[in-house]
Amino acid sequence: MISNPDLELTHAALASSTLSHGLKVFGDRWTVQVMLSAFLGIRRFDELQSYSNIPRPTLSDRLRSLVQIGVLKPRLYQEKPPRHEYHLTRKGLGLYDATLMIWAWEKKWGQRAQDLPKTLFHQTCQHSFSPELCCKACGEKVSMKDLDYRLVPNARLHHQPMEGLRAPRMSGREATEMRLGLRVDRWSLLILTAVVLGCHYFDQITQALAIGPKVLSRRLSDMVEARLLQCETDAHDARRRLYRLTPSSRDLFGYIVCLSTWAGESHLHETSSIRPRHRACQHSFSPMVACDHCHQSLNPWEVSFPSTHGKSA
Template sequence: MEKKLIRSCSIWRALEVVGDVPILLILEASWLGGKRFDEFRRRTGLLKALLSDRLGRLVTGGLMEKKLYCDSPPRYEYLMTTKGQDLYWTALMLLRWEKKWQVKDKINVELIHKTCGKMFDPVPACGHCSEEIDPTRVAWSEGPGLGWMKPLYSRRRKTRESTGDTTSLMDQAAQIMGDRWGSLIMRSIYTGVNRFDDIRADTAIATNILSERLTWLTDMGMIRQSQYNSNPPRYEYRLRRKGVDYYHALLMLMQWGDKYFVAPEGPPLLLTHEECGHDLDPQVVCSECKEHISFQDVSYRIIDRRPMSENDSEPVPVSRTAS
């Protein structure tokens, strides 16, 4: 029997770790100052058993470390490691996309860059020319680590419910990245693989799952279906502007995957920034001072614009600062 293979990719390897909505919600809670189990439960709304399982996975995966802070009774904190903090740029791109494309009257956040003291937006920029990265101006070629491997998809439940009852800043952004199959489809389309059979060959996703995810991404406004053959009907899938803008989140995730999961031969994919002609060195910079953003350089203020009760006709702003 022929084995199904998937194009090796740092995004795929990274999604094995973070392609899960509860994982993303826990990481977000940690970036917002959460350290202890009850804080994570309050911020994420996850059930105790699920939260405990995912915290264990994050510790095992090296993204968090578990430290004892009370001996009697034993109490622990979960602190993000350097490996976990290196996902911060991915999180900023998810937040940037969410703020642009999703409902405005909900929980939002203002970011303050401590270096310049100004409120800022995170901007994806080329490390060589400092210009904002336009996804349509990035070329790709096969890298030394490109190959084909047997996919080892672990079973995960689809998580499509809104996170509206929690303090999450990301709703649809977390749903997309938390759905590994959906993210792999977007990866394929970004690299010019547009037709159903070609996407299936590229991702090794089962036909029924691929059909469902393509419909989901289409209904969400990420991609559009275009007929290229009438007899029999055949379709290809093209990016809409909303899907193009999501590129930066997967780009930063690929960079993280290249750092922590790259093959000995090198990265599987090489990117060139056509604006300057250099290898693309993606960075996240401050919209105000244009300086490189790091996790330690950012403070925030959360603004909750949701109604205080079902009887309220207007949202009530409530702001708070990071502890």
């Protein structure tokens, strides 16, 4: 039996969440692709463009935005003509947990595994590893089902309505192959979060996100096609459809919670309105991405991998 969420509270919490505001920066595939490339050591404009196939004007715009918010810093490597490399700043390095989670998802569910490191090697324990999401308080491995949530809207972040956001339709190929676009798109991740918070019906999601019915219908169709959502007929009312998470969308939870935490701690310096609690240890949940061999937290300078772009990494 599906319970009815408090839709007014859920809307206020989503609108003022660090996730929603963080996705204003990292809510499109090109921005995320630039950051993933930076962690792979791809720093020069032509290399970034060649590796990720981002249109040159779009790449220029995304690099400018990432420099402006302080996650990348340009360094001159050639004077005539002037050319720059783009290096991760301390703030940018804070996105490493989110990056590891999206890499792990891609290896399991995506179509771009050939573009990613085949193995990750933790120099601290001298073992190959897979990243796992853990509770920082108790160190235990955590999945979405291990948490519950308290909603406390943050008035300081509840200023900009979500209605003005663009939600372009993904191509059929992109939706089917579940490439970067659909799964890191701002609306898609907010829809998944609304479902996590108990909004399973069309009208509930519409109200929780203040999203237009036509836009939502189109986006839900894309997400069902990409197997990020499962659409079912309501057992109590055959006229209604409900939406549930799938195994692949549940595995996106690590990316969502790591990005939300980074946005609150490093970008916005605000507490999120969506506050998860780890039921096992009874502490507020703060994510830690750890090595599955030694169970220690991971830093980018402690991890090596085979190059995917013709340079040593």
